[in-house]
Amino acid sequence: MNDKWRVLIADDEPWIREGIRDAVSWERYYMEVSAEAENGEEAFELALQHSIDLLIVDLNMPIVNGLNLMKKLRQALPRCRFVIVTGYDQFSYAQEAIRLQVDDYLLKPVEPGQLDKVLRNISSSLASEKQKQREQILAERHIQHNLGLLKVHFFNNWIHGRVRDEDVHQQLECLQLPARMPDMLGVVGTGTLSLKSPTADRVKEKAERFFEEEPEKAVFSGDEHLIGICLWRVLTEAEQQAFRDEMRAELQTGVTFCFVNLAETGQTVPQAYQFCRKKAAQALDVSPVVARAREYMQKHFAERSFSLKQTADALQVSPVYLSRMMKRELGVTFIQLLTEMRMQKAVHLLKTTALPIHDIAEQTGYDTQHYFSTVFKKTMGASPNQYRRMSTIERTGGKL
Known part of the structure; x- marks a missing residue:
């Protein structure tokens, strides 16, 4: 039962509700009548309680009329579908129904064949919408799962000048990063000053842990022995020193650091990376x-x-x-x-x-x-x- 579309019938006349409920085979359209209401206020509460997918509603109901009920539900349950069943054949109602994105507008007495046709269309539309939602969720999960790899691929292309300037912002947005230039770029170099020098993977792991609470960042493997860091804020000198101190404390030896304030220097990301790369090479090639x-x-x-x-x-x-x-x-x-x-x-x-x-x-x-x-x-x-x-x-x- 849980995989069926939930339907609420709202009409102040019991025989109308009963007639609609018994007029069609709901299971044929993967639907079930979850609740019935005799006024708009009760209908609103039941709609929220059952998280309904479809409201079949009379316009002329006591306390809260059908139009006002739909307006409230459009805010509370934005994906809910509406079918109006009423004896009022007035153009003003039809206009308002269009604005509320009503699926159909039926006059009493409702013919079973007409109701069948409406429910068939709505069921098909709901199924299509659910499939799109599933595909979107799967796509988002796929992106999340591969986000790390996608970041590495993008930033490696970017630092080596293989990304067009006009594509940068869009690709950053796809990677769930700010669609603007980073404020700071850093490079951590690992070398072979001793047999105890740390591997690039280990340095990357430590850098990621240090910036774990940073909401907007990218830590990636650059050239051999180099780890790149992009941040969308400027690190203070104290923060830079804390990073150096912690990395040295954990890795002991064989690492060098270079940070560039991109906003201050006016350098592009590829320029700043090459500058840091050169600094790291010079720093590591010493006794x-x-x-x-x-x-x-x-x-x-x-x-x-x-x-x-x-x-x-x-x-x-x-x-x-x-x-x-x-x-x-x-x-x-x-x-x-x-x-x-x-x-x-x-x-x-x-x-x-x-x-x-x-x-x-x-x-x-x-x-x-x-x-x-x-x-x-x-x-x-x-x-x-x-x-x-x-x-x-x-x-x-x-x-x-």
């Missing part, structure tokens, strides 16, 4: 001592008294040895790398905060604003104030 030195510098570069000797002492090597290794493997001196880290931090603060220049100087490890401004202009080609103005103009489309 353990240089890798550790760079990690230590990343944590302490904003300290005013930070020095090569402090780093060497922390790593328990001589400053001369560390300096020579960094120059040979990274192609830059300790001071050059330190300046690069400080300038990256300064650029971020200039673009994202209204902090005074002297505060930014302090937060990037410089003793005085003058010295900071001198180094910044030499490195970036503009003073901090000029750089901030240019960034504001670029961000606002020419409006200060």
Whole structure:
């Protein structure tokens, strides 16, 4: 009985209800009369109670008339079908019935043959609609089941420039992601610095777990030894550092990180990925001592008294040895790398905060604003104030 369409007959005259109920063979149309009502108020309650599929209703009923009943049910049971049975052959009723998407409009006394025809059509329509619903559910389940694979396929094509710009938003929407560019792209690199270096699958698993509560994200395998991360919000530096710390704590060694704020840099996803890919390759192609030195510098570069000797002492090597290794493997001196880290931090603060220049100087490890401004202009080609103005103009489309 549960797989049959549920029917409610609503008419204030018992002999009319009985006549409709006995006029046809309901089982022929996979239907059953679940309830009968003598007024509109009772009909509404019974309709909800039985979750009816079809209402056969008289327009002229006490308390709540047929039209008002259908209006209420259209809101409460939007898929419910309506058949009007009435003695009023008036055009105004027919107009209102059309607006309520009534399946048919029959005049009393109802002929069994006419009712048979109406029920046959409705039964066929309900079956077709149910089949479409089943197909839709199956399609959604299939997409959910394969969503991970579809994401990997799409993002691998995207980062390598194999997706047309005009198709990106539509494909993101199909993958249940925001139909706009991500705010941040990250790359975690895994290497072969030691036999204990983690596999890409293990790194991907840890990254997915870290961002498990992030509602809008994609974590995917990129090139060999690289894991890509796209986020639809900007991670704070504290969040980025927490990610690095947790990944290092769990994986111990052999990983490197690069995050790009796409909104800030103006890079496309493929450009940002290639930038991070290059950074990861450079980071992984170094000896353990240089890798550790760079990690230590990343944590302490904003300290005013930070020095090569402090780093060497922390790593328990001589400053001369560390300096020579960094120059040979990274192609830059300790001071050059330190300046690069400080300038990256300064650029971020200039673009994202209204902090005074002297505060930014302090937060990037410089003793005085003058010295900071001198180094910044030499490195970036503009003073901090000029750089901030240019960034504001670029961000606002020419409006200060």
